[in-house]
Amino acid sequence: MLNIVLFGPPGSGKGTQSEKVIEKYGLVHISTGDILREEVAAQTDLGKQAKEIMDKGELVSDKIVIGMIRKKLEENQGGSGFIFDGFPRTVNQARELRKALTDYDERVGVMISLEVPREELVKRLLMRGKESGRSDDNMETINKRIDVYNRQTIPVTYYYDKMHKHAAVEGTGSVDMIFERIVKVISMVKQ
Ligand code: AP5
Numbered sequence: 001m002l003n004i005v006l007f008g009p010p011g012s013g014k015g016t017q018s019e020k021v022i023e024k025y026g027l028v029h030i031s032t033g034d035i036l037r038e039e040v041a042a043q044t045d046l047g048k049q050a051k052e053i054m055d056k057g058e059l060v061s062d063k064i065v066i067g068m069i070r071k072k073l074e075e076n077q078g079g080s081g082f083i084f085d086g087f088p089r090t091v092n093q094a095r096e097l098r099k100a101l102t103d104y105d106e107r108v109g110v111m112i113s114l115e116v117p118r119e120e121l122v123k124r125l126l127m128r129g130k131e132s133g134r135s136d137d138n139m140e141t142i143n144k145r146i147d148v149y150n151r152q153t154i155p156v157t158y159y160y161d162k163m164h165k166h167a168a169v170e171g172t173g174s175v176d177m178i179f180e181r182i183v184k185v186i187s188m189v190k191q
Pocket of ligand 1 (some may be wrong): 006009011012014016017032033034036050053054057058059060061065074085086087088089093124125127129133135138145171172173174175178
């Protein structure tokens, strides 16, 4: 199986590139942001709690997201692998992912981190805010999300660095160019 963590700051293109990776390699997509937005849309208790946190640009508790991941892993066994998009976002989540995959005799093959300068992230997210109206795509929340990423999420790169699994990829340029860079990295880990 091929298990990939697609990592990067808000607006770096994780969702966009995940779609292309799935199309090429047939992986199961697990996006914690998408799962949380589904809960918000369905107005579940979890969704109501999550909306408040997401609108502030903060992180939902590790316990909640780890529970979501374990459920998705259980429901989607037997495929060619998983792409984790927007997860793990804390070192604790990374450790818990390792434990959850070990339960299935699996592991993360590579963590691909998209590198995009802050001004480009802000530009992309403000544009999406105008077009699609995602409630956390406004200047104040975007800045908060990037700050939270720098403070709480960047340490996840050191966690995968130590295991020699962290591959940085330039996340600027056309979507296709970035995808080519990602494919190059995957070809080095795919057996
Ligand atoms: P999440 O949904 O994960 O959002 P995010 O990390 O802020 O990422 P985005 O979806 O905004 O960006 P992306 O990197 O996927 O880029 P995209 O491809 O969409 O999380 C939302 C919230 O949920 C969090 O703030 C948190 O509260 C909570 N949450 C989620 N996961 C959690 C976890 N594990 N733990 C705790 N809390 C969690 O692209 C962005 C835009 O740029 C698009 O409009 C796209 O068309 C455009 N674009 C893409 N590529 C290019 C390119 N090459 N050139 C120009 N434009 C481009």
